[in-house]
Amino acid sequence: MSEPLRFRGGGFVIGPKPISSCLGGLAVIAIWQAVSSAGWVSPIFLPSPAGIARALGEMALSGQLWRHLGASLQRILLGFALGSAAGLALGLALGLLSHARAAGLPIVSALFPIPKIALLPLFILWFGIGEPSKVATIALGVFFPMAIATYSGVDQVPRTLIRMAQSFDVPTHAIVAKVILPGALPGILAGVRISASIALILVVAAEMIGAEFGIGAFILTAGNLMRTEDLLAGVCLLSILGLAVGFLVSLAERRLLSWR
Amino acid sequence: MRLIVEHVSHGYGSLEVLDDISLTVEEGEILAVIGPSGCGKSTLLGILGGLLEASRGRILTDGAVPSGSLNPITYIFQDFALLPWHSVAANVGFALEHHRLDAYERKGRVDEVLAMTGLLDFATALPKQLSGGMRQRVGIARALAVKPAILLLDEPLSALDAQTRELLIEEFLALWLAHRTTAVYVTHNLDEALRLADRICVLSRRPGRIREIVAVDAARSERGMAALAPLRERLWRLIQEEARAADREHV
Ligand SMILES: Nc1ncnc2c1ncn2[C@@H]1O[C@H](COP(=O)(O)OP(=O)(O)O)[C@@H](O)[C@H]1O
Ligand SMILES: [Mg+2]
Numbered sequence: 001m002s003e004p005l006r007f008r009g010g011g012f013v014i015g016p017k018p019i020s021s022c023l024g025g026l027a028v029i030a031i032w033q034a035v036s037s038a039g040w041v042s043p044i045f046l047p048s049p050a051g052i053a054r055a056l057g058e059m060a061l062s063g064q065l066w067r068h069l070g071a072s073l074q075r076i077l078l079g080f081a082l083g084s085a086a087g088l089a090l091g092l093a094l095g096l097l098s099h100a101r102a103a104g105l106p107i108v109s110a111l112f113p114i115p116k117i118a119l120l121p122l123f124i125l126w127f128g129i130g131e132p133s134k135v136a137t138i139a140l141g142v143f144f145p146m147a148i149a150t151y152s153g154v155d156q157v158p159r160t161l162i163r164m165a166q167s168f169d170v171p172t173h174a175i176v177a178k179v180i181l182p183g184a185l186p187g188i189l190a191g192v193r194i195s196a197s198i199a200l201i202l203v204v205a206a207e208m209i210g211a212e213f214g215i216g217a218f219i220l221t222a223g224n225l226m227r228t229e230d231l232l233a234g235v236c237l238l239s240i241l242g243l244a245v246g247f248l249v250s251l252a253e254r255r256l257l258s259w260r
Numbered sequence: 261m262r263l264i265v266e267h268v269s270h271g272y273g274s275l276e277v278l279d280d281i282s283l284t285v286e287e288g289e290i291l292a293v294i295g296p297s298g299c300g301k302s303t304l305l306g307i308l309g310g311l312l313e314a315s316r317g318r319i320l321t322d323g324a325v326p327s328g329s330l331n332p333i334t335y336i337f338q339d340f341a342l343l344p345w346h347s348v349a350a351n352v353g354f355a356l357e358h359h360r361l362d363a364y365e366r367k368g369r370v371d372e373v374l375a376m377t378g379l380l381d382f383a384t385a386l387p388k389q390l391s392g393g394m395r396q397r398v399g400i401a402r403a404l405a406v407k408p409a410i411l412l413l414d415e416p417l418s419a420l421d422a423q424t425r426e427l428l429i430e431e432f433l434a435l436w437l438a439h440r441t442t443a444v445y446v447t448h449n450l451d452e453a454l455r456l457a458d459r460i461c462v463l464s465r466r467p468g469r470i471r472e473i474v475a476v477d478a479a480r481s482e483r484g485m486a487a488l489a490p491l492r493e494r495l496w497r498l499i500q501e502e503a504r505a506a507d508r509e510h511v
Contacts, residue, residue, distance in 0.1 A: 158339075158341075160337060160339055160341045161341055161343060163306075163311055163335075163337075163341070164335070164337060164341035165354075166311060167309055167311060167331075167333075167334065167335045168331055168334070168354070168355045168358070168406065169331060169358065169359075170354075170357070170358050171358060174357075174358060178343075178354070178357075179343065182343070182345050259344045259345040259346075259386050259387075259388065260344070260388070
């Protein structure tokens with residue numbers, strides 16, 4: 001007696017579902033808007049999506065948006081550039097030099113977990129309440145994850161590639177530039193992704209102390225004045241900023257790491 | 261060029277890996293080195309090429325470096341050691357980058373070895389787009405580009421499937437016959453050794469000692485299975501003991 005074989009291999013395969021991925025977001029916004037329009041919750045406690053969009057539009061028209069965004073971006077870029085350059089240098093040293101690793105790794109491991117915002121008061125004492133203390137907080141916050149990502153990126157470069165280069169008498173500096181740095185790039189870009197989101201957190205926190213402009217300052221003021229539509233418009237900006245950074249890093253990964 | 265190994269021993273910390281190795285690799289021969297896994301073959305090859313410093317003993321080279329040789333002692337690696345972000349041509353060119361060659365001459369050498377290894381059509385491909393066999397052809401091309409006087413091959417075909425291995429043995433042999441570069445060919449595959457080598461150096465299990473150096477007298481064109489059967493039998497008995505004992509040791 002013959003029987004068809006029972007199929008038992010289904011499931012456990014995740015495929016792309018573009019319609020669901022659009023619907024998910026739209027559904028949340030639609031329910032939110034419906035709840036607000038029905039008047040079940042006071043707009044002070046939960047502004048409607050339409051209200052937030054209006055607030056964003058007004059910000060853009062009045063020029064406020066660009067002023068706050070510009071101030072935040074400037075701090076992020078400067079802090080990120082300083083912190084990541086220094087972190088890259090330290091990470092290379094930790095990855096390449098035995099003495100640097102032996103001496104530096106315990107220190108880095110001890111300092112890495114400190115939430116850097118805790119040091120802002122100290123930086124204000126050192127650098128004053130203006131830009132330098134904010135930039136320094138961001139730079140320090142970016143510095144450690146970049147150092148650790150670079151260090152582990154360097155560590156992950158296959159030893160055999162280094163031995164290959166040595167076997168062709170490639171000079172040390174060229175091995176660093178042409179084998180180790182490109183080989184560590186996946187790790188370094190992973191570090192950039194993490195540090196960029198840390199920079200975003202730190203800029204908002206730092207701007208809540210003694211800043212006139214900046215998304216953090218804007219959100220704080222809106223909160224103090226109970227203007228929750230403005231407050232959430234600022235939060236939306238942060239979300240967009242975060243998405244934009246993620247997109248840029250993914251773009252860099254696609255272009256620079258296409259060999260993987 | 262000849263390579264003379266005098267009383268070389270090596271240990272990693274307290275782990276003795278090589279014990280008093282002395283041998284001479286003669287000009288123009290392929291010396292196969294065979295022995296159980298972990299007996300120190302790669303270590304020996306590292307020492308021969310100056311990538312590792314022996315704990316004791318010394319290595320001498322004898323004879324003039326042929327003109328045009330940019331890197332007299334050159335490796336071919338088991339895992340190919342290709343830079344994954346470079347194209348085939350750039351991987352071959354990498355070996356030439358740090359030598360005094362003008363761009364024209366460099367390109368000439370790259371094209372020449374790509375042609376020799378059948379890679380011209382793959383010059384712009386990335387390693388990830390190639391099969392294992394093609395990747396090792398790139399490794400071979402890169403080694404030939406520097407016109408080596410001594411080739412050091414560390415299980416160059418171990419990462420390949422049996423059929424590809426067969427193809428590459430033939431191609432390697434054809435290339436080698438055209439140049440007759442002195443070579444040390446490390447393998448754990450007895451048949452590879454029998455096909456290629458002038459002499460086969462059998463190492464004991466770790467710490468690797470020379471059990472015996474056996475000459476393969478038959479010409480390479482007359483190395484059918486039948487002709488080599490008695491020699492193969494004898495070598496296998498030598499290796500078998502060591503491999504069995506090594507297999508039963510704790511790592
Ligand atoms: N860098 C190293 N540090 C410590 N032990 C090593 C190192 N390289 C190899 N060994 C050990 O030395 C022994 C010989 O290694 P290797 O020369 O690679 O053997 P083979 O190539 O014959 O398999 C092995 O037991 C291996 O674990
Ligand atoms: Mg080995």
